[in-house]
Structures are given as structure tokens and as C-alpha cells.
Amino acid sequence: MSKRAEAIAARVEDFVRTVVAPYEKDGRRDHHGPTDALVMELREKARIAGVLTPHILEDGSHLTQRETAIVLRQSGLSPLGPLACNTAAPDEGNMYLLGKVGSAEQKARFLDPLVRGEARSAFFMTEPAEDGGAGSDPSMMQTTCRLDGNHWIINGRKKFITGAQGARVGIVMAKSGDGACMFLVDLPDPAIRMLRVLDTIDSSMPGGHAVVDLVDLRVSPEQMLGASGEGFQYAQVRLSPARLSHCMRWLGLATRAQEIASDYANRRHAFGKPLVDHEGVGFMLAENLIDLKQAELIIDWCAGVLDSGSLGTAESSMAKVAVSDALFRVVDKCVQVMGGNGVSQDTIVEQAFREIRAFRIYDGPTEVHKWSLAKKIKRDWKAAQA
Structure with missing residues (x-):
């Protein structure tokens, strides 16, 4: 690992543990997540500490994926x-x-x-399943775009759009006669109508996850990424790194949950000895250590694949399945070790459980990734027979 990444990660860890963690009890939040006022206050502190957007360097270059992994884990x-x-x-x-x-x-x-951390963004792709729209299968996209003079007109409904409420930048996916398209839009826009913000199991995202209607949204050609029909190509550029960065961040949260549960198990006595000395408890924490290390290693392996220039589609699917399932086992055991305290909001273990449970669905459910990998096995077998 590079010295620069290790130094950045160390600064991020110190900042999160000493400055950010005390804000976990701050009341500026709703059911969906922290308020933007709280986020911006914390970002100003991060700016002063030199850890704002730490994965993007001053010259605009990006850390490698392997470097990004240790930085995002600490965040x-x-x-x-x-x-x-x-x-x-x-x-x-x-x-x-x-x-x-x-x-x-x-x-x-x-x-x-x-x-600069001055704005939030939203990615408008997922559509309502009840309407037959795009979810895990983006080819089912129903949102349309068409040229009208010198502007594109976009119409459709999107669902589970994280952070749409309060975002200033939007990336909207729609389909034209050429195929999928991707547009950049300024938010808010009167043509993007917020229908509701869903009540979901997680509560860490400002703005929550919204259902929105796009009604005759007018976008100039300069706001299209690439050309008409190239939307899925650009989605692939984002896909694997975004999957993997979820794994990086949640590995950090599961690590913290393990720390809290381990501290509890060593301090709490029952039946004449510390909980950690009871096999039923000690073995759960030991199994957590194994899952955490395996998650760390598969993240590093997949990051290396991406750094080689590969799209890493299959590798990121493997990492996403392995890490999301392993981290859920970790936080579930942390809750169990802590008993009643584990299901209370006295620590962040309860929230970690909820957030990581949702992670097993977001960015593609485990079952979809396994299905995709099974198709790859079949393709590879057929190729070997030819």
C-alpha cells in the first residue's frame, strides 16, 4: 500500500473517531437521515482537518481503487x-x-x-417495480427521452432515488430510440416532482430514498453524457467501483460494531465470568474476525482487478455478495452479543445492523449477482467446448 494512502487513511480515521463520532447523538436528523445542516457543519470540520473528499487529490486525480479502499473503510x-x-x-x-x-x-x-462538498447529488435510474420499471434489470427502463427542437424532453417515474430531496446535481437515465441515455441536470427543477420519500430500514442518507415524477423535463444536448444510446456504457464505468465502495464503507461500520460488541463482552459479566469467556459469545466474536478479514481481502483483490483497467463486472459481483453477506453476519452477531443493548439505540450497533441489511439489496440483491455469475459459468463452459 502506498505511503500517501496510509497517511490519508490515518488522518481520516482520527477525524472520524474524534470529531465525527460524538455527533452520532446529534438530534438534527429525521427518519430518513441527517439534515443537510448537520452534514454541512461536519464537512466544514472535514475541510479544516484536510480530509474532505480525501480520495480525490488536489490536482483532480483519483486514488487507485486499492488506495481508496483503506481510506473509505476509515470514513x-x-x-x-x-x-x-x-x-x-x-x-x-x-x-x-x-x-x-x-x-x-x-x-x-x-x-x-x-x-468541494458544497452540493449533494442523486442518480435517477431505478423505477417502480409495480409499474414494471427498471430495477435490477435496467433493460426494463420505461423513462423516455426524445428530441424536441434543440432540447431533449424526458418523462417517467423513478423510485428509490437516494438523496433526491435536497440534491443540487442529478444524473438521469432514460431511453431514446438509440438506447439508454444519461443526462446531467441542475436541481431542484420544477419538472422533477417529489411524490414522497419512502420509509426504509436504513437512516443514514440525507434526503432518504424518493419517488419522483419527471414531467416534460427539458435538457440541453450539452447536458448529455456522451451520445444518445451510450447510457449503459457509461453506467458500466460507474457500476463496479460503486459496488466496491459500498463494501469499503460498510466494512468500516462493521469493524466499529465489532469493537463495541467486543468491549461490551469483556466488560459485562454473567454467570460468574465475562461474557467473552463463554464459548457461545467468544466464538461469535472470533467468527466476526474471520469474516472481517475475508471481506478486507476480497475488497483488496477486486480493487486490484479494477486498477488493472478491467471493468471487473464479475469480480465486483463476487465481492459485493461475499462482503454484504459477511458483514451482515458480523453485525447480526454483534447485536446478539450485546443482547438488549444491541437492539437499542444507545450505540450505533443497532443502526449498523439496519444499514448493512439494506446493503444486501442495494446495488443489486445477492441473488441477482449470483444469477449473473451462474450465467458467466455457463458462457465460459460453452466457450471451452468450442
Whole structure:
């Protein structure tokens, strides 16, 4: 690992543990997540500490994926850490995409405010399943775009749009006669109508997860990423790194949950000895150590694949399945070790359980990734027979 990444990660860890963690009891939040006022206060502290958007360097270059992994893991030690350090989803993935494929004008208008931590963003792709829209299968997209004079007109409904309420930058996916398209939009826009914010199991995302209608949204051609029909191509650029960065951040949170549960098990006595000395408890914490290390290693392996220039589609699917399932086992055991305290909000263990449970669905459910990998096995077998 590079010395620069180790130094950045150490600064991020110190900041999250000493500055951010005390804010976990701050009342400025609703059911969906922290308020923007709290986020911006923390980002100002991160700016002063030199850890704002730490994965993007002053010259605009991005840390390698292996370097990013250790930095984002430390930012994830608190549910507020990624928000404070500006490494949270969907902003981190959107910044990565725009940095890779945005034009100079698009970067100045849409990317720079995100990197400076002055704005939040939203990625408008998922659609209502009840309407037959795109979810795990993006080819089912029903949102349309068509040229009208010198503007594109977009119509459709989107669902589970993280952070849409309060976002200033939007990336909207729609389909034209050529195929999928991707547009950059300024928010708010009267043509993007907030129907409701869903009540979900997680509560770490400012703005929550919204259902929105796009009604005759007018977008200039300069706001399209690439050309008409290239939307899925650009989605692939974002896909694997975004999957993996989820793994990085949640590894940090699960690590913190393990620390809290281990401290509890060593301090709490029952039946004449510390809980950790009871096999039923000690073995759970030992199994957690194994899962945490395996998660760390598969993240590093997948990051190395991405750093080689590969899209890493299959590798990121493997990592996402392995890490999300392993980390859920970790936080579930942490709750169990702590008993009644584990299901209370006296520590962040209860929230970690909820957040990581949702992670097993977000960015593709475990079952979809396994199905995709099974198809790859079949393709590879057929190729070997030819």
C-alpha cells in the first residue's frame, strides 16, 4: 500500500473517531437521515482537518481503487463519516463517473461543486417495480427521452432515488430510440416532482430514498453524457467501483460494531465470568474476525482487478455478495452479543445492523449477482467446448 494512502487513511480515521463520532447523538436528523445542516457543519470540520473528499487529490486525480479502499473503510467507522468526508453514496460514485467521462464544461458545472462538498447529488435510474420499471434489470427502463427542437424532453417515474430531496446535481437515465441515455441536470427543477420519500430500514442518507415524477423535463444536448444510446456504457464505468465502495464503507461500520460488541463482552459479566469467556459469545466474536478479514481481502483483490483497467463486472459481483453477506453476519452477531443493548439505540450497533441489511439489496440483491455469475459459468463452459 502506498505511503500517501496510509497517511490519508490515518488522518481520516482520527477525524472520524474524534470529531465525527460524538455527533452520532446529534438530534438534527429525521427518519430518513441527517439534515443537510448537520452534514454541512461536519464537512466544514472535514475541510479544516484536510480530509474532505480525501480520495480525490488536489490536482483532480483519483486514488487507485486499492488506495481508496483503506481510506473509505476509515470514513465508514461512523454512519456519519462518509457524509462528513464526502465519500458517501451516491456522491462518491457520481464523482467517479463524471471524473472519467464528463466534458470539461460538465466537470466545471456539475463535478466541481460535488468535489468541494458544497452540493449533494442523486442518480435517477431505478423505477417502480409495480409499474414494471427498471430495477435490477435496467433493460426494463420505461423513462423516455426524445428530441424536441434543440432540447431533449424526458418523462417517467423513478423510485428509490437516494438523496433526491435536497440534491443540487442529478444524473438521469432514460431511453431514446438509440438506447439508454444519461443526462446531467441542475436541481431542484420544477419538472422533477417529489411524490414522497419512502420509509426504509436504513437512516443514514440525507434526503432518504424518493419517488419522483419527471414531467416534460427539458435538457440541453450539452447536458448529455456522451451520445444518445451510450447510457449503459457509461453506467458500466460507474457500476463496479460503486459496488466496491459500498463494501469499503460498510466494512468500516462493521469493524466499529465489532469493537463495541467486543468491549461490551469483556466488560459485562454473567454467570460468574465475562461474557467473552463463554464459548457461545467468544466464538461469535472470533467468527466476526474471520469474516472481517475475508471481506478486507476480497475488497483488496477486486480493487486490484479494477486498477488493472478491467471493468471487473464479475469480480465486483463476487465481492459485493461475499462482503454484504459477511458483514451482515458480523453485525447480526454483534447485536446478539450485546443482547438488549444491541437492539437499542444507545450505540450505533443497532443502526449498523439496519444499514448493512439494506446493503444486501442495494446495488443489486445477492441473488441477482449470483444469477449473473451462474450465467458467466455457463458462457465460459460453452466457450471451452468450442
